[in-house]
Amino acid sequence: MYLTRKEERILNGKEGQITAKALKLLVEMGKNENAEKLVNVDRSHISGVSYKTAGLPMLRLLEDMVEDGVKVVTYATVNPAGMPREGGIGVSREFMQKQKRIISAYEKLGCKMVLTCIPYSTRPPRRGEIVAFAESSAVCYVNSVIGAKTNRHGSLDALAASITGKVPLMGLLLEKNRKPTIKVHSDFTFDSSTEFSLLGLYLGEKLEKNDKPLFSFSKTPNHGELNALGGGLATSGAIGLFHVLGVTPEIKQLSDYDLTTLETITVSKRDFQNFCKKKKTRMENPDIIAMGCPHIPLDRLKKISKKLKGRKLKQSTKLWLFTSKAVLEKAEEDTLASIREAGGKIILDTCPVVAPIGEMNITKVVVNSAKAMSYIPRLSSGVDVSLANIDEIVKRWTMK
Ligand code: F3S
Secondary structure (H helix, E strand, C coil), X not given: CECCHHXXXXXXXXXXXXXXXXXXXXXXXXXXXCCCEEEECCEEEECCCCHHHHHHHHHHHHHHHHHCCCCCCCEEEECCEXXXXXXXXXXXXXXXHHHHHHHHHXXXXXXXXXXXXXXXXXXXCCCCCECEEECHHHHHHHHHHHCCXXXXXXXXXXXXXXXHCEEECCHHHCXXXXXXXXXXXXXXXXXXXXXXXXXXXXXXXXXXXXXXXXXXXXXXXXXXXXXXXXXXXXXXXXXXXXXXXXXXXXXXXXXXXXHHHCEEEEECHHHHHHHHHHHCCCCCCCCEEEECCCCCXXXXXXXXXXXXXXCEECCCCCEEEEECHHHHHHCCHHHHHHHHHHCEEEXXXXXXXXXXXXXXXXXXEEECCHHHHHXXXXXXXXXXXXXXXXXXXXXXXXXX
16 A cells, blocks of 8 residues: 555654554555555544443543644544533433543544534535545435545544544545445335435345445435435445435436446335334333434424424423534524424434433333434343334324
């Protein structure tokens, strides 16, 4: 693998042992994939922020980095933490202390503390820009909707890219690996972000690891639906890029590709409905209804607010809407008022998956996302999850 003199110097420890180790990790990744060289990145997104998923080893690593004076050299945003920055959702004192240390360490490294998995909603990467994103749903979105280029990074290699400003030139950064590999055909419409997330989950189970599915929908999905589709695909399959006619920027170059040879996978209404039926078990008296996995973008927040307008949550029902500070700041007062008046609560900086809900006396959760439905039981043992779309939630748990 070709390395510049500067990269060799970094590897030899001239910029500190931690930066050398970080670059070594990226070089090894590149060698495994026969990358010819490293390329520069100015933008990155780091996962592994919640103490629940990062744990003590990550906390120690971050504090060691701070002690060594390490700084990120990219515009590095961070994923949700295990609680809102100010606390307040019932996490234990011990969790809160450790979580605050993680947040403080990322801050001292120079990260932008957006604490969201939709960091592109304020400052999206440029089309064609090479970036280093962790968080699989964000990876799908920046590749497929924005048209920037990133591989599916994990928390450590995204951190390594953030402090070195380098990634190996491989995988989804190469044009040849970004072409559609399979067409998806369906002759019915998907009309909620929940259904799009289920479609992603359904297909992720059927597609190959490196597949790049090509969708053609009769109605162009909105941002929230595209977000949900990517979240579902990345949950059950290792998908980092999908194409949607009319949406994906690279689709314009599709005339260069020979689509006629692509295999087609058909999603029949009956199979999809059966799949959904199995996933959507009914739950009585949930402790919380949690919406916002991935975090709710502005268009979805408006839609949810409209559905809640003039309604009230039934007694003892809690509705938590997870989004980013940037979305909250852009939301109009009307949007927020309908949510508040219905009894809903907007929660920032965290999400239902990475918050330690199992330790917060929460055992029954209704979600509207296939990703949350899959991950909550894996990460919070003893918590039961049920899936419902926004209309079902409004119908069952609110009243006029
Ligand atoms: Fe985002 Fe948490 Fe879901 S980080 S994609 S809301 S699991």
